[in-house]
Amino acid sequence: MKFATFNTNSIRARLPILLDWLKRESPDILCLQETKVQDQDFPLEPLEQFGYHAAFRGQKSYNGVAILSKSPLQDPRLDLFEEGDEQARFISGTIDSISIINIYVPQGSQVGSDKFQYKLKWLQSLHDHIANRYEPDAPLLVAGDFNVAMEDRDVYDPDGFRGGVGFHPEEQALMGKFFKWGLVDIFRKHTTEAEQYTFWDYRIPNGFKRNMGWRIDYILGTVPMAEKSSAIWIDTHARGLKKPSDHTFLVTSLNV
């Protein structure tokens, strides 16, 4: 089984890249973030023509998540918070008896801002949601754009970023709670290599060419899932075409 995640930064702008990649890689499940499209405008038909079911929640201009899959998503849930979400950042369900959670964590703007506090609250709420509703010995994958890098080897300028948004100890401590609960960073299960990034800021001139990136997209799995992962790789196909995304595809093979 091939499982992947990709921040599209607009699914409509990235549709040629996305369809090309689906044709080439034929993943069983693909989690998408920042679709930036309202549900009535979601490009369902071309995806169905490629043999995919799609579950999605969008909103105007910002955010938006989707799960594409060859088998339909069962028991879909579209809200993290019990009272319902104001922002489209969460979608979960079950496929072939594997629980899937796809998330787009708030970016956080600046340390100390209201948006930063919301990011911390969101991460804590995601942790509590998982701890209250899932078991660490059951099959669960949590994938998406976490907007947090964990270690020096995961960013191109650790000393420059330390204490800033995306590389702040409070964010990292909240990420640490996921690992303590029992989730495994599947990328780090397979390699200790540094400078392996999934995101390059558009605003850095030639940032991709100079590999000035961050590893902020993850596939996390409970131990039974991590044990079934035979490989994981960063696929920069999304950077090769005319309208590159600022993120890449992150893909893992699972023996299920």
Added chain:
DNA sequence: ATGGTCGGCAACCGA
């Protein structure tokens, strides 16, 4: 060479 990020969506916000 005389600029220099994107996308959404209609003036800027968010990343």
